Every structure is written in C-alpha cells, then in structure tokens.
Amino acid sequence: MYPANFDYQKATSVAEALAMMAANPDVKVIAGGHSLLPAMKLRLAQPPALLDVWGIEELKGIRREGDWFVVGAMTTHADVLRSDLPLFPEVAYEVGDPMVRNRGTIGGSLAHADPSADYPAAALALGAEFVIRGPQGERVVPADQMFLGMFESAVQPGELLTHIRIPATVQASAYEKFKHPASHYAIVGVAVVRDANGQIRAAYTGAGEKAERLPTLEERLNSGQPVGTGLVDPGNLLGDRFASPEYRAHLVDVLAERAAARV
Incomplete structure (x- = not known):
C-alpha cells in the first residue's frame, strides 16, 4: 500500500529543524524511517508533512566527555554496534537486520518509544540521560523520566532529541x-x-x-x-x-x- 500524500522538508541544522517545526506544528520528524514509513504505508500514520533530519551532521557520532559517552541522535545502529559504548553495542546487534542497522538511528528508536524496542531497557539500566532541544532551549531528561507510555516519550511537539549521554564507567x-x-x-x-x-x-x-x-x-x-x-x-x-x-x-x-x- 502507498502512503497518503504529504509535504517533504529537509533540515541541515538543529536550529533550522526547530524553526521548521515551529512554523508547521503538524510536521512529523523522520530520521532513518524504519518505524514511521511502514506505518505510513499501512496508513496507520498519515502526517501531512515530514521533516527529514537525517542530514544534520551535528547529530551524528560518538564522543567521550569525562565520565560520559555522548551519542548523537542520528548515529546509526551499525555505528553503535561498532563502538566502545557499554551495553548498547550488544543491544544494537539485536535490532532488525543489516539494512535496518545501517539506516535506522538510535535517537529515532528511543524517541519513538516502541514498547517492544530494545534500547529503552538498556537506557534505563545504564542510567542514561537524554538531551532535548526545543523553542525554550535545551533540557536534560533522565532515562527514568523518558518513557511515558506506549509510543510516548518525553520529547514534546516542537522538540528534538539531539544526544544521548551514557555513563562511561560501567563495570x-x-x-x-x-x-x-x-x-x-x-x-x-x-x-x-x-x-x-x-x-x-x-x-x-x-x-x-x-x-x-x-x-x-x-x-x-x-x-x-x-x-x-x-x-x-x-x-x-x-x-x-x-x-x-x-x-x-x-x-x-x-x-x-x-x-x-x-x-
């Protein structure tokens, strides 16, 4: 089945993405697309507009900052799998198949809050933190407050999950x-x-x-x-x-x- 008609926009920076979301509150953010596109094809989801954030380079990559690893939300499962992060590489191996792992993103999975997804349990067990940016600035949400219900996370309309902070001192x-x-x-x-x-x-x-x-x-x-x-x-x-x-x-x-x- 084909999805319903929708408008398509593409952002190249976080600031641009936030501005686009503010201008069109009905826009739906898309990254790897492995959760949203199947739902759109089945017409379980019919967003009037999509905002593609895949190309935002500042949201990609993994770096060490003191006792934390900072993971960009657009980092793919495949990149997580090849990393030195605690626990997450083991979890990334369990995600989908090679096609999904090379296109799907860790931020997309966590923000989607699928009740059967693997990463949320890992984030809770690790005591991860989520960096979320919106019109009012940046806030940090602990994992215990991130997952609110079925397909419901702490990321609010008009906000963007930018990074995940993971403790680097896990035994x-x-x-x-x-x-x-x-x-x-x-x-x-x-x-x-x-x-x-x-x-x-x-x-x-x-x-x-x-x-x-x-x-x-x-x-x-x-x-x-x-x-x-x-x-x-x-x-x-x-x-x-x-x-x-x-x-x-x-x-x-x-x-x-x-x-x-x-x-």
Whole structure:
C-alpha cells in the first residue's frame, strides 16, 4: 500500500529543524524511517508533512566527555554496534537486520518509544540521560523520566532529541532477549548493569506498555540474594497471540537470571 500524500522538508541544522517545526506544528520528524514509513504505508500514520533530519551532521557520532559517552541522535545502529559504548553495542546487534542497522538511528528508536524496542531497557539500566532541544532551549531528561507510555516519550511537539549521554564507567552489563522470530522485536528483553559503584540497575522491555525498571531484581542482587522468581506482576503486563501476561512474567524471570549471571 502507498502512503497518503504529504509535504517533504529537509533540515541541515538543529536550529533550522526547530524553526521548521515551529512554523508547521503538524510536521512529523523522520530520521532513518524504519518505524514511521511502514506505518505510513499501512496508513496507520498519515502526517501531512515530514521533516527529514537525517542530514544534520551535528547529530551524528560518538564522543567521550569525562565520565560520559555522548551519542548523537542520528548515529546509526551499525555505528553503535561498532563502538566502545557499554551495553548498547550488544543491544544494537539485536535490532532488525543489516539494512535496518545501517539506516535506522538510535535517537529515532528511543524517541519513538516502541514498547517492544530494545534500547529503552538498556537506557534505563545504564542510567542514561537524554538531551532535548526545543523553542525554550535545551533540557536534560533522565532515562527514568523518558518513557511515558506506549509510543510516548518525553520529547514534546516542537522538540528534538539531539544526544544521548551514557555513563562511561560501567563495570559490567548484559542484555538477554526472547525475540519474535519474524520481526525480531522483543517479546521480552532484560538489561542488567553493574554501575561504577558496583550497584545493579536493571530494566525490561516488550512485556508492558513501556520499558520499566526492575526494582525487585535490583534489590535482591544489591543485597546479595539470588534472582529468584516473581520479578514482575503479570497483571501489569500485556498479552497477545505471541505470549500471555503470565508467560511474559516467566520470561522476565528467566532472562533476568541469564543476564545477572553475566555481570
């Protein structure tokens, strides 16, 4: 199926992109396009205008700033895969296929906030920060406040996610995933990180309306207890033809055990 008609604009700088968004509040930002274009072809999304930010060079690349890695939002999954970032390269390997990884962007995935995406769990477990720029200037949003609901992030209309800040002093990290065999999206994914202070942070994706921290797992591991079971309440999880809430809760337990064993 073909998408509905739309206008197309292209920005070459963040300032230009923000000005274009201010001039046309209905415009939809597009980067790699691997989430938006399929929805447009199925007419699940029909934005009247697209703003292409793929060519903004200041939003690409990875650099070290003190105890942080700073990742441009237009950095591709393939570039993340080849980087020295903690955890994210392992997660990037789980994203799609080579075509998706060479065109899709980390910022696009995180801002899209797909409840089955891999990066949100990793960002939560790492304690990442998100640099968002808008008409009122720049603000920094911690990962715990980034993912608000199904396909809903802290990036507001008229704003642009520009960079992701990732702690560079992580001791160990692991990501375990039970994926859909066709789409490769997470039916459940669990990320576990041992931070610079030796404390465990953990999160899961795919099981609920958004990625969430795993406080029960964190408490058990930080107090020297085994992972155990019952890390999440099935009543708070999604069920579909791929997995029931109860099975997803079981997968969280199993994948958490595997990930914890690697950190």
